[in-house]
Amino acid sequence: MKRVSKAVAAGIAAAMMCTAMVSAAAQEHLNFGCYMYAASFDPAAYQNAAWQGMRLGVTEALFRFNDDMTVSGCLCDTYEVSEDHKTWTLHIRDGVKFSNGDDCNAQAVADSLQRLYNVCAREEYSSTPSTYIDMASITADAEANTVTLVTNVAYADLTATLCFPFYTIIDVEGDLDDESHDYTESVIGTGPYVVDSFDVTTKNAELVRNENYWKGEVPYASVSATFIEDDTTKALAIQSGDIDLTENVTTASDLATLEADDTYYVSKTSSMRTGFAYLNFAGVLGNDDLRRAVCMAVDGQTLCDVTVGGMYTYGYAVLPSSLVYDYDSLVYAYGYDVEGAKKLLDDAGIVDTDGDGIRELNGENITLRYITYVNRCLSDFAEAIQVSLAEIGINVEITNTDSDTEWNLMQAGAYDLCDSNWTTVGTGDPTAFLLNWYGDGGANLYDGENAEATNYCNYVSEEYDELYEAFTASTDVEERNRLVAQMEQVLLDDCAVLVHGYYNSAFISNATKVTGAEISTIDYYWLSSDIKPVE
């Protein structure tokens, strides 16, 4: 009997230990379902590849954005900038190591940046680091552990730009021209997780803990990052327990279901993204009265609250209302007013003469070509706008396509309205985003030949152009913010763009298993060491 009971006790103990080990192991593994935008981790390959490393917690940059879009140090802790804003001396934090144990010191940082600029000059690499930082030289001082960047152009705040995923620091091991390295399937960074394996076809990644993480303990031993394309699938996957963390479920009803259930924690924030429709000034919308009436016919508030179920926060300016550009001071004369829109058209003589319910302009029925694609609710906006415009007698033809085709059609100017969703302050300020409406007296309008042009909507405003040039020339932050607000007002006065609203991004986690999953304002950061298992 004693022998038997001893055996039984041993057996039970063993079983308990196994269970504990299994559950501990399970505790130490995170299943993350997300959209993978790239089949590569190389920051030089193309934009989406650069973002991928940063989002999955594999790579980090010298600085990082806070939730209010101010900048904190990351790999760089202190810095100095010269009077002319062209020389930046950055001190690299002491003691930081790459995940493979190599020191992440000034030389390593300089090498990483130099390699980036070297290889991006080649055709097969599509990232454009020189667009944001026109770099003259990069030098390292090993003793002081500083990197000195000298730029050709004066920048108001290079630290914000250095938050951008292009400039993530990777271990190039002295190889400045990629002679013996290929970073497609994995990169060595300084982030909490390391790429263990990445399947380029399925875009699924397996990550493991970075034992050398400079910030301290990494909560999970391993992470499976699974590519899930469809939002409903993401919702179903987290509900079934296949994943415990996911990002951006953009179908409102699925998100609402998850929010209503206490099992899941939904962290939402208004992101830096604006959903909007370009208006082509070279088409019928060049007619001021028509364009204004179109804007007035759209009930943006209801669209954001009801039609897309709160996935967007309504606003009429091109930059999100949560940013520092004094949204409340802006005035919009063409808000929702159906009767006003009809009256405006009637007064302008744009009426329906043949009784088919569609108004005519210059003898022809007004049919607007609206290009959209199914992403972040853009096509829902398009369909709702179609019915709204039908109410005031304007016909809309929707072409629902994919983002590549949409880009081509937009470049070809084959549209009247064209949807898009941009991160407005990717480098900390809207320099790149506002180029969409910069005319440069007509020189910046894309005509099929000039690849440098950035204005695809044929809008030219002298006032706007002057304000923009002053903005880029200034290095005073206060002055720049004021100029941005003024530019926004010009666009509002001209009804230059139809803004849908500001996209709300979200992180959804299974609250019983995961904690600390808060979505950041700028969607560069997904996986971090703040996300831990529930104790």
Added chain:
Amino acid sequence: MKKKHVLFVSFLCLALLIVLAAVLAPYLVPYDPFAASLTDALKPPSAEHLFGTDKLGRDLFSRVIYGSRASLASALALVACIFALGSVVGIAAGYFGGWIDAVLMRLADMMISFPGMVLAIAVAGILGASMTNAVIAVALVSWTKYARLSRSLVLKIKGCEYLAAARLTGSRTGHIMWRYLFPNAVPTLVITAATDIGSMMLELAGLSFLGFGAQAPMAEWGLMLSEGRSYMQKAPWMMVFPGLAIFCVVVVFNLLGDSLRDVLDPREEE
């Protein structure tokens, strides 16, 4: 009246009811199927809106009724197309034989070897997505069935003496095809066509669901299913009612085709 005739007549009546509903749709619908009321979006079924409302606040009952027009019209047009095209090709191939037969049948083999949906998507992709192009796309892959059927029916009677007699008495080829081959093939082809209406409707709805057929804001059941998919959890009525409509109509037409075959098939004699 025999049981099979009773069945046939009852299914015919049901089918006619559906067609009638489609034809009279503009008078039957309580709301304008395209009238949107954005603030009334996603309302569940109620006394005001029998089937609820969709994401733009349009009355779903009206849209489902209206959807019968698009679905029926396009399915019937499609079946008529492949019937005509397939019969002509098959009869020609069977009667003339030789290289004409070889070429036409290799063409048919080629079309069959493509997975139907995939080719239909490719065609819709090239021509642009619309109901008309979806009909063309599906027709391109589906005519082969009728060609093979009519060809085999022609081959069956090709060796018959009365065909030789017809040629002997001076009948032209066109006369032979019209008076001899076509009437011989027609009953079987008609049965096939009747049974096909249901499956063709499903193919077109499938294409619309994938985005290659009907486009917004058209009221078409496949498209409505696709629109309702994102709201499956929150507003399931957006998928349930169009789905039920497709189900009922397809079942009715399938049963109609089956009962027609029973009625016309002499071997079913007791």
Added chain:
Amino acid sequence: MSHEPILTARHVTKQFPAANGRLLTACDDVNLTVCQGRTLGIVGESGCGKSTFVKMLVGLLAPTEGEILFHGDDITKLKGEALRQNRRKIQMVFQDAWAAFNPKMRVVDIVTEPLLNFGLIRRSERAAKAQELLEMVHLPKEYIDRYPHSMSGGQRQRVGIARALALEPEIIVCDEATCALDVSVQDRIVELLVELQQKKGISFVFICHDVALVQSLSHQMAVMYLGNVVEVLPGHLVGTEALHPYTQALIGAIFSTRMDFTKKIESIESEAPSPLDVPAGCPFQNRCGHCMERCRREKPKLVEIEQHHEVACHLFSR
């Protein structure tokens, strides 16, 4: 009536490709003549090539070699519309009246179809013309609205004859047209044919394997064996003056109501050889009681022994 030859078949040969690269010789060097207002009968066993031959006469098959001259023109060379137009002159009555008509067509449509094909009558005249044709073949006028399958065998054949008459052809080919009928009905059909010939001067080519029937009807009778014509002689002389051993054997094997029941019936020994393996020399060598050594080497030619009498046999050649 002139009784002049209107159609002459010269050296007509028909071969079909068979399995294993062999050739099936259905007709071998056939020479026959059809005279105006006269009947040419063709007899022989199944597979002797008579049906194949008449199909070439009416243009349903093309000969591998040889020519068929109709009023001096080679009709085997006709194609397309010319061939179709030629059909007005040469018509056929089929053996199987079940299969010879489209089951969905009424008698009125069947018999007037040829006329409509050539635009000789208007649609409104169909009924009247159909009645006329039925009268010619002694069928009641009401039958124009009937379907062939609701009529007796003999009546169906009459319809077939009526159809053949519609275009008023010069030659009508009867391909075993009476074989499926009762004997009494057969006789009546034969009477009808004779009557039509006298009234309208039509030439008939009458095929049958019933020698007795053919000989009573034909002015000239041709005997075929394995694709070859072995003897041609006037019909009424067949019983008495047949020379070729095969013809004699056929006569001896006749079983008819008019035969002499005291005589022994001589059947022909053995089977006919396959037309795929026709031996060199005389085709009848293996079954002929008078076979000589020459017969195995040399094929006998059809030679005129007397006026209107030709034989292909070494027994009678010089």
